[in-house]
Amino acid sequence: MTTYHHGNLRAALLRAGMKVIEKKGIRRLSVREAARRARVSHNAPYRHFPDRQSLLAGIAAEGFARLGEALKTSSGKAMGEAYVRFALEHPEVFRLMFGGTIRMGDHPPLREAADRAYQSLVDRFRAHGSEAEANVAAAAAWSLVHGLSHLLLDGHFQAPQRDAGGAAPFARQVLEAVRYSIGAQRSA
Amino acid sequence: MTTYHHGNLRAALLRAGMKVIEKKGIRRLSVREAARRARVSHNAPYRHFPDRQSLLAGIAAEGFARLGEALKTSSGKAMGEAYVRFALEHPEVFRLMFGGTIRMGDHPPLREAADRAYQSLVDRFRAHGSEAEANVAAAAAWSLVHGLSHLLLDGHFQAPQRDAGGAAPFARQVLEAVRYSIGAQRSA
DNA sequence: ACCTGAACACCGTTCAAGT
DNA sequence: ACCTGAACACCGTTCAAGT
Numbered sequence: 001m002t003t004y005h006h007g008n009l010r011a012a013l014l015r016a017g018m019k020v021i022e023k024k025g026i027r028r029l030s031v032r033e034a035a036r037r038a039r040v041s042h043n044a045p046y047r048h049f050p051d052r053q054s055l056l057a058g059i060a061a062e063g064f065a066r067l068g069e070a071l072k073t074s075s076g077k078a079m080g081e082a083y084v085r086f087a088l089e090h091p092e093v094f095r096l097m098f099g100g101t102i103r104m105g106d107h108p109p110l111r112e113a114a115d116r117a118y119q120s121l122v123d124r125f126r127a128h129g130s131e132a133e134a135n136v137a138a139a140a141a142w143s144l145v146h147g148l149s150h151l152l153l154d155g156h157f158q159a160p161q162r163d164a165g166g167a168a169p170f171a172r173q174v175l176e177a178v179r180y181s182i183g184a185q186r187s188a
Numbered sequence: 189m190t191t192y193h194h195g196n197l198r199a200a201l202l203r204a205g206m207k208v209i210e211k212k213g214i215r216r217l218s219v220r221e222a223a224r225r226a227r228v229s230h231n232a233p234y235r236h237f238p239d240r241q242s243l244l245a246g247i248a249a250e251g252f253a254r255l256g257e258a259l260k261t262s263s264g265k266a267m268g269e270a271y272v273r274f275a276l277e278h279p280e281v282f283r284l285m286f287g288g289t290i291r292m293g294d295h296p297p298l299r300e301a302a303d304r305a306y307q308s309l310v311d312r313f314r315a316h317g318s319e320a321e322a323n324v325a326a327a328a329a330w331s332l333v334h335g336l337s338h339l340l341l342d343g344h345f346q347a348p349q350r351d352a353g354g355a356a357p358f359a360r361q362v363l364e365a366v367r368y369s370i371g372a373q374r375s376a
Numbered sequence: 377a378c379c380t381g382a383a384c385a386c387c388g389t390t391c392a393a394g395t
Numbered sequence: 396a397c398c399t400g401a402a403c404a405c406c407g408t409t410c411a412a413g414t
Binding site: 027098101105140143147149174 | 306331332
Binding site: 197228229230231232235 | 396397398399400
């Protein structure tokens with residue numbers, strides 16, 4: 001029974017941090033709070049993360065890994081809905097990943113995690129046309145599902161849409177509408 | 189020469205706050221910093237805003253007003269690009285408006301400001317089909333430009349795209365691609 | 377190496393008091 | 396009404412020290 005914490009304080013801090021963020025929001029996760037939950041001094045986290053931003057970056061990277069999984073395990077047509085579902089089910093982590101709290105430039109492993117998740121999406125477009133066309137198509141698809149996720153989370157769609165029965169069905173409508181549009185173009 | 193500040197401390201705080209946010213980011217705007225810039229005690233702002241969130245909400249509302257202006261004064265086809273341009277030119281204010289820092293539900297004037305801005309966008313779709321169809325089309329368009337703005341700000345598009353010559357031309361490509369798609373559907 | 381306690385310069389917010 | 400200074404309970408981060 002060592003006087004130290006345990007084998008993997010880093011992992012414990014990430015787990016604790018993720019939990020706080022999901023339950024109380026990003027602003028409420030302090031380094032000191034993560035330390036408390038991991039039962040170490042307010043100071044121990046600095047052995048594993050140089051600053052609060054890096055702790056947040058670690059949690060965001062874990063978020064990208066989970067998003068990538070969700071995308072990979074969804075069949076082609078359902079990928080857009082899987083993306084939106086991830087955002088709606090993990091709103092605070094999604095905001096951490098994309099809310100500008102952390103700058104990817106400062107955290108290379110975060111950028112790599114994000115790129116891997118995006119690859120799951122781009123790969124589905126490789127079949128269509130030139131590389132440049134695939135890039136544009138993937139960017140458009142990502143933009144659509146990403147913007148839709150954000151706007152739904154922020155509550156920007158009003159009564160007429162919500163009355164239709166909640167966020168998810170509305171999201172499906174929007175995605176279907178655009179899917180048909182793109183299909184029309186392709187076959188033309 | 190009164191011992192008080194001046195006629196409109198509220199406006200002065202909003203102006204100072206906007207400036208700090210644009211220059212240093214949201215995290216760096218404290219109530220105390222806004223007070224300092226307006227040359228009042230750290231406590232005076234609480235006469236005009238119940239808490240920090242409300243100060244931020246006031247600044248965000250001003251941001252929505254400006255975005256609405258930018259959209260209204262842009263001609264139909266250029267509106268999407270105007271939206272992206274606003275985001276790229278005012279990244280920190282854009283993040284404040286849409287980054288989840290403030291919950292619109294807690295600040296009715298903010299929601300109203302946001303709705304007015306959205307109306308500038310929805311109005312352009314009124315001509316097309318039923319009300320429900322217009323709603324879905326507007327939501328799709330908003331999602332696209334909004335997601336594209338966010339992803340560009342976060343730096344998620346990689347070398348091949350950026351090499352083409354920067355964010356704005358890439359944005360134009362993506363928007364054009366989808367515009368053609370939707371045009372194809374309409375005429376089919 | 378990994379952890380701790382004390383210390384510093386900040387916060388947001390509340391309160392009692394001044395004009 | 397509008398403003399001020401003191402006070403409280405937090406922060407992130409640094410430092411000197413313990414095992």
